Amino acid sequence: MRIEKLKQDRVNEFLSYCKKHKMELDDSFLYEEDLQNFEPNDENPTHILTNQQGIIVGAVSLMIDDYSKRGKKARFRIFHSEMDNIECYTRMMEAILKHTEGLEKVYLFVPFTNIKLVEFMEGLKFEVERYSFVLVREELEVPAFRLPPGYDIRPFHSGSDEETWCEVRNAGFAKLQGSETPITPEMVQKMMTSEDHIEGGSMILYHQNRAVGVIRGSDDEYENSPIMNIGPIAILPEYQGQGLGRSLLRASLQFAKEKSYSKTILCVNADNERAKALYIQEGFEQVEAVTCYKYELSEE
Template sequence: MKIEALQSASVQDFVEYCRMHRKEVDDSFLYDEHLKKFEPDSENPTYIATNQQGEIRAAASLIMDEYNRRGKRARFRIFHSEIEDRKLYDQLLESLIKHTSGLDKVFIFIPLANKSLAEMMDKLNFNVERYAFLLVREDLDVSEVRLPEDYRIRNFVPGKDEEIWCKVRNAGFATLKGNETPVTLEMVAKMVSSSDYLDGGMKILFHKEKPVGVVRGAADEYEDAPIMNIGPLAILPEYQGKGLGRQLLRASLQFAKENSYKRIILSVNGENERAQALYVQEGFKQVEGVTCYQFELEK
C-alpha cells in the first residue's frame, strides 16, 4: 500500500470513500454539505493509502481549525481502513502527527457498534476520554413552558446577542469534557450564517435583565430524513439545579413542533447523568452511543 498526502486531483475519490464508509464511523463532519467543499490544507491535513490500481483503501483526515487549536487538540474527520492492518493505521497516524505541532492530543469518536475499530484504537495506544450518547424524541406532545416569576425567554437577535451567547455558553460548559474551549463572537456569527440556521431556533433565557441560559435548535438530517438538532443547551452554573434547563428545552421542543419537525435529536456526555435523566423524562430515547478516544501527543 502507498501512503501519501491527499492531492487536489484525488479529492473526489476521497469524498467517495468517505461517503461509502461514513455509517461505520462518526459522521459528524462527513455530511455532503461538508464534503462538497472539502479541500486538504493546513486546517485539514489528509492522507490516503492506495493499492497498485490507485484505489483508496484507507484514509485519515484531521480537523485543525481555530477552535480546536485553541483547545490544543485536533479531531479526526475520518480514520478508517478497509483492511484491518495495524501497520497501515500506524503509518497514517504517523503521517498526520507531523502536522500537529503545538497540540496536546488528537481525538476521535467511535460508534459503540464498531467493535473492530475500537479494538484498533486500543492497539494504537488511544485511551478512552469519555462516552457520549445520541438521543431522539419522536413526534410527541410537548409540555407547557412554565417559567418562575421574573424569568422570560426571547429569540436570539443576530448582530446584537453574540456576546451574550458566548458568555452564557462558555460559563455553562466550562467544565464539560470536550466543550471546555470557549466559543468566540466569530463562531456564533458563523452559526447564524450557516445553512442549518433556523430563524427563531436560537433562544436566550433571562432572569430579569440578566441572561442566564441559551439553547439552539438547528436543521439536521438523521436516517436520511429531516430532524431538528438541539445543542447547545447551557445554563449559568449558579442558576443550575432550578429546573430552568427543562423549561428552556421545552421552549425548543415547542419551536420544533411549530416548525413541523416530527423528530428531535441531541447528544449528551455519559458522565452528565443529570442531563441524561432530564432528556429521558422529556421523551427522548437513546439510539446510539460513541466512545471518545484520545491519543496523547509527545511534547
C-alpha cells in the first residue's frame, strides 16, 4: 500500500471513490453538489491510499474552512478503506494529522450499522463525543397551529435578515454540543444562495418586532427520492418551553406540503431529548443512528 497526497490529476478518481462508498458512511458531504467544486487544497487536505496497481483503495479528507478554524475542530469528509486493515487507517490518519495545526480535535460521524469502522475508530483511540439520530416524517396531515398574540412568522429576506438569523441561531445553539461555534452573516448568505435553497423555506419567528426563532427547509434527497430537510430550528433560550418550536415546525411542515414534498427529514442530538420527543410527537420516526467520534489533538 502507498499513501500519497491527492493531486489534481487524480481528483476524478477520488470523487468516484467517494460516490462508490458513500452509502457505507455518513454521506452529509458526499453528495453531487458537495463534490462538484471540490479542490484538494488547504481547506480540503486529502490523501489517497493506493494498491500495487496504483488503484485507489482508501481515502481520507478533512474540511477545514473558516468556521472549522474558529471552532478549532475539523470534520472528516471521508475516512474509508476498502482494505479491512487497521494499518491502512493508521497510515491515513498519520498523513492527515499533518494538516491539523491550530486545531484541537477532528471528528466524524459513523453509522451504527458500520461495525467495522466503529472497531477501527476505537482502535485509533477515537472517543465517543455524542450520538445523533436521523428522523423522517411520511406524508401526513399537518396539525393546525396558533401563535400567541403578538407573534408572527415572516419569510427570510436576503440582504437584510442575515444578522438577525445569526443572533437567534447562535443564542439558541450556544450550548448545543457540536454547534457551539457561532456562524456569521456571510455563512448565512452562502446558505441562502446554495443549490438546496427553497425560496420561502427559511422563516423567522417574531415576538412583536423581536426575532425569537428561526427555521429552514431545504431541498434534499433520501433513498433516491426528493425530501425536504428541516434545520436548523432554533429558539432564543428565554422563549423556549412555550410551544413556539412546535409552531415553527408545523409551519415548516405546512410549507413542505405546499411544495409537494411527500417526506421531511431532520437530525437531532441524542442529548437533546426534549427536541427529539417533540419530533416524535409530530409524526417523525427514527430511521438512522450515528455516533460522533472525536480525536483530541495534542498541544505538542
